[in-house]
Amino acid sequence: MSRYKFKFQGSKVSWRTINGKTPDSASLLYAKYKSVVRGIADFTATVVYPPMFHVTFLIPTGGDWVYDINAAKILLKAFGRKFSKKFPTGWFLHKLEYSPQSGVHLHLLVRLDKERSLSSVSKNLSKWWKNLTGSDEPNLCEVVEFSRNHYGYLTSPKKRPNTMFLMSLMEGRRIWGVVNRKAAGVAAAQEYDVTREEFDTIRDELAELLDDDTTTESHRVYLDNDNGSLYYVKKSIQKRALRSIGKGK
Secondary structure (H helix, E strand, C coil): CCCEEEEEECCEEEEEECCCCCCCCCCHHHHHHHHHHHHHHHHHHHCCCCCCEEEEEECCCCCCCCCCHHHHHHHHHHHHHHHHHHCCCCEEEEEEEEECCCEEEEEEEEECCCCCCHHHHHHHHHHHHHHHHCCCCCCCEEEEECCCHHHHHHHCHHHHHHHHHHHHHHCCCCCEEEECHHHHCCCCEEEEEECHHHHHHHHHHHHHHHHHCCCCCCCHHHHCCCCEEECCCCHHHHHHHHHCCCCCC
């Protein structure tokens, strides 16, 4: 007899049948791409201390830098050392990306040790990146205040072709990671063993609530699967969904 489980952790909601099976991916590269997306989403949805800024670092255009992944990794490592020394209780998530317009570049979700103004952060990070690259090119660093849309930006299916192209160049190396992961914290998880009837009720309630939320696209296609996850679900929606089966507060 099947058993059913719902798990709430931070802004992530996941569900599964205990004896259920997840469909296999069509290709190895696509499977790796999905693991990147899932890894970023799992991390960003379950951190206790969310990011403050979204940072984009471009690689200088001199020479054959457009495809120079090693140069990007070396610069990132040097930046990480400087960041950890300056902000020992801060953290950042980084992701390598590729686009035909800007070549290989970096996106960061950054959490500092305390509140700081956008202008001061932009000034300092731009100076750091300029010193690390040794380039006087303008606009190599862009810093904006973090918004929840940046989560979707880093995991958007629309970016899959360029991301998979980059992964093919990386030859198995990681294209994302976290510096000072412990400083981000991990939200406590709440798990509920439910009956099949409760399992269906809570998925229907989540679908209806999410469809009514004008800031969220429809998730019915995901909720129809017996094994799956949703990310960045508001706490108010989680609580209402749990109340539909008489659980939660």
